[in-house]
Amino acid sequence: MRLSLNEHEDAEMFLSELCLGKDAFEKLKIIARYYMDEGRPVDSVRDKLKEYVANCGESFTLNPWRSMIELALKSAKKYNAVLINELHISKPEMERISKIKGIQARRFCFVLLCLKKYFNAIRPENNGWVCVDHADLMRLANIKTPMVKQAELYRILLSENLIELPDKPDRVAIHVVFDDMEGDDAMCITDMRNLGNQYMMYLGEPYYQCQECGLVVRNPHGSKGTKPFKYCKDCAAKIKIRQSTESAMKKYYKDISNFEVKIVEV
C-alpha cells in the first residue's frame, strides 16, 4: 500500500521514472487522478495510462494491465488526488503516546494516530477509522515480530482505550478513539513511509534521513557509528553507479582531449 501526501508530485515522479515496479496499481491510480485533475476526459486518460505502461516496457498481449487500468480509472473518477502536504502531531499527543507501555506499542500507536489524521484529512466524514491491511500497518510501523506479539500490541492499545475493534471476525478496519489534542507541534510528517522509524528518530535513537529520497532508516552501526550516513541502501547503490559512470566518462573525455593535443603537436 502506498500512502502519499501529495499525489501530484508523486505522479510527476512516476511519469519521469518510467518504472511500474511492485505497486503498479497504486501508481496507475495516482497517475490517473493526476490526469483527471488536469481536466482531461476519461478516454484521453485511458490512452495516457496505456502509453505509460507501454513506455515502461510492459506488453499488452498476455497480461492483466488492461483490467488494472480500468480499475485505476474507476478509482480516479471516485476520489480526487490527495494534496495534504503535511500532517501535524502535537506535543500533548506525543506525551500521551509516551505513557503507553512498550516501545513497539508506542510506535504502533503513533502510526495509527498518523493514519487516522491522514484519512480524516482526505475524507472529513471518516470519523477516526483506519482501514489498512494488518501487514501494511506493521510495515509502516517498522515492526517485525511474530504474530503472537503483534496481537499483543493490539491488546495493549485496547486496554488503554486508544482503539476499538469491530465484532466482525474478518474485520480489517480499526477505530482509533485517540482524541486529537491541541498544542504546539512536536512533529510534522511530510513522508508517509517508515512512520515507525520517524517516531524513533524523534525520540533521538540512531536513525537518519536519506538526503536523496527522504526515507528515514536505521543507522546499521547504532549510536556507535563514527561517520554519519547520508543515503539509504537503494539510493547509495544508485549514487555509486552514477558516480562511477561520471568518473569513467570524465576519464574518457580527458583521454580524448590529450589525444587531440598530441595530434596537434605532431
Added chain:
Amino acid sequence: MPREWYDPYYVRRIEDEDKKELYERIVADRKPYFMRYIYPQISHDYRSYERKSSLNHLIKFGEPISNRTQDSEEEMEFIDGFINNSPLGIGDCVMNKICRIFENNFDGKYSKLHKPEGEFDYRILKSGVDYDQSYYKDINNLYKRYNKRISSYNSQLYLEREDEYDAAIKIQAIKDEFVEECYKICPNKYELCDIILDITYKSKSSKGFAWSVCGDVIIENLMNKFGDTLHFPALDADGDIYYGGNTYSMKSVNVKEVDMVVETVIE
C-alpha cells in the same frame, strides 16, 4: 436457476410463510468448502478470510483460531460469526470431511516426507564447453523476462480459470518465442545449454525453462556420458522396487544397438 435457490435476501421477501420456511432451510447461498479446489478465486477469498479471522481471534482471545477452545460465550459468538460469514460453507458434509482427510494427509506433508537426499549435481547435464560471459548476462536478463511473463500469465489464469488446453497452447507459444530469442543471442546449442543450466539450477526457480530451450541437448549430453545406455524401471514380479501395488526392477537398453536392429528390420 430459480433465485430462491441461492439468494437469501430474496427468500426473506417471500410472503408465503411455509414456502419461506422451506427455502430458508435449503437456500444454497455459498459453495461448500471442498469447492475451493475448483474455483481459485473463491479459494483465495477463503484464505484471506481465514487469515484475517485468525488474527482477530488471536487479538481477542490470545490463541489462533485453529486452537479454539470455545470456553467463553464471547468466543462462541466469535466462532459462530466466523462460520456464518465464511465465503464457503464449512459444515461437516461428507465431501468436506473427505476434503479435510486429504488436506491433513497431503497438504505440505507429502513433499516433506519425500524430500530427496542431498543436492542434485546438475553438472551431469552439462556439455562441458566454455562460454562467453557476455552471453550469460544477456540470457540471464532474458530468463528474468521469461519468468515475469509466465508469472503474469499464470496470475491471469488464476483469476480467469481459462481452459487447460488453451492455457497450455499459450504457454507453449511464450516458450517458443523465448527459445527463438535465446538462439538469437547464442547460436551454439552446447554453449547455450551450459549457460541456461548454470542460470536455472543455481536459482531456486523452476527448471522448466532449461528443459524447454535445450531439453534435446541435455538428453544428448546424458546419452554421450552413459554410452547411449538407458536405465529404466520395468514391471518384474521378482523386482526390488515397489510402487503403486506393483514391483519393478531396473533394466538397461543400449539405444544404438536398438537403432541398428530397427534399421536391419526396416531394410
